[in-house]
Amino acid sequence: MTGKNVMSANLKNRILHVDGDSFFASCEIALDKKLLGRAVWVGGGRRGDGIVIAANRAAKKFGVKTGMACFEAKRICPRGVLCRPHYDAYRDISQKMFRVLEQYSPMLVPVSIDEGFLDFTTMDSVIWRNTTPEKYVREICERITREVKIPVSAGLANSSRLAKLTTDAAKPGFLEIKPGEEKDFLQDRSVRELSGIGKNRQRSLAALGALTFGHVAKLPSPLLKQKFGIWGTQLWLFANGLWSEPLLLEVKDRTTISSNTTLPYDEPEHEAALTFALSETTRLTGQLRREQLQAREISLTIRFDDFSEVGGAHRFQHAQFQNSIINAALEEIFRGIMGGQVKPVRQIRIAMWNLSRLDTQPTLWGRTIEERWGALDEAAQKAQKILKEKLKIDKIPLMTGAQLALRQLDDTHKNPKAKCPFVPQREMVKKLWGTDADPLAHKGDWEKRLAKVSKQAQFNG
Ligand SMILES: [Mg+2]
Missing domain, CATH: 3.30.1490.100 (DNA polymerase, Y-family, little finger domain)
Structure with missing residues (x-):
């Protein structure tokens, strides 16, 4: 058995995963209050009536599922509402959500339009003295619901992988896997839930009799390493609650x-x-x-x-x-x-x-053709945006x-x-932090904000 010190060192990372609940459907409700309390789904495809790309909880109760044909959804839930997708609005709402999230941690890594990870590893000394992770996260979620009008769920654990699984288990709501509870939490969960696990690996694991993480934890780690290489070792550590990783933000330049x-x-x-x-x-x-x-x-x-x-x-x-x-x-x-x-x-x-x-800086009065073309393109983009907003149309005006x-x-x-x-993550990060892709460059701002949050937490508690 590994020494206790090594284990506790491994369990140090605290990562929060936040995920919008049936995000597109929730956005439609945020955009149109009349939809509140109704079964709502969003249709994809060219005319917005192809297959269901998101359905809210009320619709799911009737059996409406992502991937189902919209006419089928209407058949099993005749009183439900089909919405056409408004991707531009979803992006705006997404950005508002991340704007709130970035105020609660020095490190935010957005991974999709409605999902992101926050690093809470260094919170002990500043934040947890005045509040508990549970209270802190609930406050974040409530604030998003209040200000952005989107319900979110969250999971807190020792790695981003486990945090994601935790959110899935929590939906709707919040769940924390406290240090030391990882193995128990995973015991009866299917390995299928792990993100990035392919059909092939699932099949190979099943051949070893490993359907749950509990089964994986009991296999000899060298066997997994031999079968799957480094991923096998990581999986064994994960199943035993020993996998812990810091949150990394990778923003590579486009190639x-x-x-x-x-x-x-x-x-x-x-x-x-x-x-x-x-x-x-x-x-x-x-x-x-x-x-x-x-x-x-x-x-x-x-x-x-x-x-x-x-x-x-x-x-x-x-x-x-x-x-x-x-x-x-x-x-x-x-x-x-x-x-x-x-x-x-x-x-x-x-x-x-x-x-x-x-x-080159785009300018219409620029000396080089690069500058003038860039300026034309930028002007066209701006005109496009203004026309779209003023005319409230989805078509391309220019x-x-x-x-x-x-x-x-x-x-x-x-x-x-x-x-x-x-x-893409690169663009989202640029929007959040300007052109500077390094969130630590704003560490000073963040520390000020954190001090404020800490005081508030003290006051509320
Ligand atoms: Mg989601």
Whole structure:
């Protein structure tokens, strides 16, 4: 048996996981109070009536589930309400939630639109003297419900993995796994609950007779190491309540930008496919410019309805950021690889890489073309946002030539699939802390806030 000191050192980390309850459905209720108390689900797909992508507790009671067809949901819950997705609003609500969360810990790591981890490891000396973790977390959750109008659940444990499992067990509400209670908590839980465990590993574990963490804990650790490598060792430590890890925020610079789109139907018209590809390239180029980047290389891959593929790439003399140049290169690749092809197009993949910094401030009166293009793009983005808010429409009010051509083509091409609303971690962190990706750079601010929270906690307690 391991010495007690080693174990307690291992159990030191305290990580909180916070997760919005049926987030999209909760957002719809936050946006429209009339929905309060009703069964609500959000439909995905191009028209917002495809499959259920979120359902609230009231709807779940009727058996409405994520992944179910919306008409089926209506059949089993006739009085429920179907909402179309409002991704922009969800992102705003998400950001408000993270704004509250960041005030409660020096380290916040957002992992999805409605989920994040907070590091509570160093709270003992400042916070827990005046309150308990339980009270502190309940206050966070209540504040989010009050200010952001979104119900959240939370789990506190010695690692982010266990904290996530704890939240799932707590939903709706809060649960804390106190140091030393980890193994008991995990004992009868299925290994299936562990995030990132694949079907293959599940099957291999089942072959060893390990269906629960309790079973895993009893297996010899060298056997697991032999079967699964380092992951096996970690799993054994986890099952025994000995896995503890600090919370790490990894914000890597973008090395590539890409788009992968399966068309709504196999497109026989190759010009239409080109128009779509140009519109996607414009979108990617705009994203790069907003991140102050430019690309040296671009590639295009076309997959046909029989799954055969053609592809090509282009390397620019210098890194590029202008739509006109990048689109011209893309069109050339397209014409080159599609000559003589007759099969309908199923999927279009575009990638740009070999990225470098675009070190210019966008200004319309700039001396270089980089500055002026950047300014145009930024102005278009701003106008887009203002028009959208003022006109309250989801459509794109401003379009580039390729986007306009696309619109005139066909309804189904406008928006071939609902884009995932998750803001990548890198962007979310930038929004929270400005361009500075290092949260510790704001340590001073945070310490002031923490002192305030600590005083409040003292006052309330
Ligand atoms: Mg959630």
